[in-house]
Amino acid sequence: MRLMILFGILFGAILLLCSTFVVLLYYNQDKLIFFPEILPEDYSYSFPEPFEEVELQLSDGEKIYGLYFRTTSESKGTVLYFHGNAGSLRTWGSVSEDILSNGWDILITDYRGYGKSRASLTERGLYEDAERWYSYLKNDRGIPENRIVLYGRSIGTGIVVDLSLKTEPRFLILETPYTSMVDLSKIFYPFLPSTFLSFKLDSKSKISKISSPIFIFHGTEDEIVPYSQGRSLYDIAIREGKKAQFIPVAGGSHNDLSVFPEYRKELKRILSR
Structure with missing residues (x-):
């Protein structure tokens, strides 16, 4: 007993x-x-290229931040860039070089809870903020949609895919995209049930509904997001008759595609459209 x-x-x-x-x-x-870098609210960014800091006010009084870089040549339009899951604008601002050199301005955004932003991080909030940034370019800056390109890197690809359902950008670029956070979690956190996740970021159920052309970059040796997931998104888009192109980067891993000549050549070709 x-x-x-x-x-x-x-x-x-x-x-x-x-x-x-x-x-x-x-x-x-x-x-x-998410692995954000937190910055003090009075932090001053520094980059070799001219830029301006942009802040948008949220309804709860919090703010989100972005950096707007202008090309020195005649601008073809603006690339709205959503970065990966780590760091902040302090380091991500450096991606502007490849975009500016191809004749485009670029607005790089920080997510809620990243950098200077103290707003709470939720999937719905990420989507709503993306719409705010797009509206800022379209309405505040007066940039027509056919001169706006959406660029998502890693975690940012899920945000770009969702935003593309509600807008009509010239085209979108997805670098190292995943099919969904549920699929990715099965690799890194197999003990978590899919119903447990509050962040779905489900691109595979949305990509077939996008009307704009889609360009997908993925390294064949990606150690974070399997190459097969980027290829799967392309296959879904093509099967549904969408305008899509898949660009494999032989030997590329998750964070080094920009050093490969193939990536730079193809990015130049795409941004020349």
């Missing part, structure tokens, strides 16, 4: 610990996906 009581107490303690772990994990799952 005493043994049964002890067993019951032990089982209850284990169940309590497991329940506590699951609850903590659920409310902190964003920390498994």
Whole structure:
């Protein structure tokens, strides 16, 4: 009898610990996906290219931030760029070089909770902020949609795909895209049930509904997002009759495509459209 009581107490303690772990994990799952660099609100950015800092006010009083770089040549339009899951504008501003050199202006945005932003990070918030930035270019800057290009890198590809359903950009570029956060979590966190995830970022269910041309870059040796996931998105788009092109970068991994001549050549060709 005493043994049964002890067993019951032990089982209850284990169940309590497991329940506590699951609850903590659920409310902190964003920390498994996003790795922001936090900057002081008075931080001053510094880059060799001329730029201006842009801030947008949210309804809750918080702000989101972006950096707007202008090309020195006659501008073809503006690339709206959504970066990867780590860092902040402090480091991501350097991607402007490849875009500017091809005759395009570029607006690089930080996500909620990144850099100077203190806003709460949610999937819905990411989508709404993307629409805010697009509206800023279209309405505040007066840039027509046929001169706006959407560029998503890694985690940013899911945001670009969603934004493309609600807008009509000239075209979109996806670099190292994943099919969905559920698919990606099965690789890194196989113990998490798919229903557990509050961040779905499901591109594979949306990409067939995009009307704008789609260009997909993916390194064959990507160690973070499997090459097969980028190829799968392309296959879905093509199967549904969409204008899409898949550009494999032989030997490329997740964070080094820009050093490959093939990437730079193809990016130049795409931005010459």
